[in-house]
Amino acid sequence: MDEPLEEKSHITYSISGITGVKLKGVTHVNLLDKNLESVYVNESLNKVTIFIKDEVDFHQALKECERLIYQLLLSLILHKDAIVDIPQYNEEEKNQKSENGDIITISSGISIKSSLSITSIYDGEEFLEEMLNDRGMxxxxxxxxxxxxxxxxxxxxxxxxYLALYEFLLDLVSKGKPKKEQKNVTEFIKFKGFDKGMNSIPYHTTRRKNMNFKEDTFTYYRNxxxxxxxxxxxxxxxxxAGNINSKLINRLIExxxxxIRHEV
Structure with a gap:
């Protein structure tokens, strides 16, 4: 008979700064990991508990837990429906199973409270597996x-x-190019096909004096x-500033x- 989850070593994290997505109820997903057994996430995606396998050294597994919660938060930042404010995670409670099988609370932090503005609801298991499947991300x-x-x-x-994100993109797409210039952003957008389809990145006529060419929307607003x-x-x-909304920033993050993936 399987041991109840609450009797295993586990760490609980709180997540704040991410809204716009919600799960269909509490979700528990098993992990294909040598140190970590499973992850439990509440429907609002603001509380995550990671369970550690019994045979694994607790302190050795802490780094894996930290890496997993970071990947989950980063995946949420990259998600198309997420509205990102100031994303962060905080260790809320750390519980270790003792030699006699008792669960000892080693540390207990302060839970981060966050307001929620839900726009998209996902199947919990499917959503989490997508978030955590690419452990090599x-x-x-x-x-x-x-x-x-x-x-x-x-x-x-x-x-x-927004300006810092644009500069980051400009750095990425200018690597290996003769010059760091904004046309590298426009060329990359076209090269990857972001200028096509129903959700294509729009272009605007430049406002530069005595110039007549199109700038991608990121470059246009930056300038x-x-x-x-x-x-x-x-x-x-x-x-x-009123045009720099979460939709524009989410597309820039995409x-x-x-x-990043093209670069490495």
Whole structure:
């Protein structure tokens, strides 16, 4: 007979800063991992409990737990329906099974409270398996790049976050090119087909004087914001800031993720 989950060593994390998605009830998924047994996630995706296999050293498994919760949070950031504010995870409770089988609470943190704005509901098991299936998503070749993305997303100012994301994309798509320039972004978008289909990235005629060419929407808004700052035009800046919404940022994150995978 299988041992009840609550009698196994486990760590509970709270997640905040991610809204827009919800699961159809509490979800428990078994993991194909040598150290970790399973993961349990509540329907609001703001509490995650990771269960550790009995034969595994508890302290050895802590790094795997940290890596798994980080991958889950990063996958949520990259999800098309997620609305991302200031994403973070916090260790809420750490419980270790003693030699006599008792569960001892080693540490207990403060739960992060977050407001929810649900727009899309998913089948829990299917959603989690998709999030956690690619355990090789983060590897030594791209780990620092995803850390940079994660750090940028924690910025509370939407416009500053957008400009930092654009600069990150520009760095990625300019590697191996003769020059770091904005046309590299436009070329990458076309190369990967983001300019086609119903959800294609739109283009705008540049506002540069004496110029007549199309800029992708990311470059267009980046330049418009820069011009407003240069001109010290607060009303124009505020108007542009209203266009930097979660939908635009989510699409930019999608292209950045594609660029990271293309790069490595």
């Amino acid at each position: 983060i590897n030594p070749n791209n780990e620092l790049l995803y850390r940079r993305l994660y750090s940028i997303m924690k910025n509370p100012d939407q416009v500053t976050k 418009e914001i820069a011009h407003a700052e240069f001109e010290n035009n607060f009303s124009k800046y505020e108007g542009l 292209v950045i993720n594609c660029a």
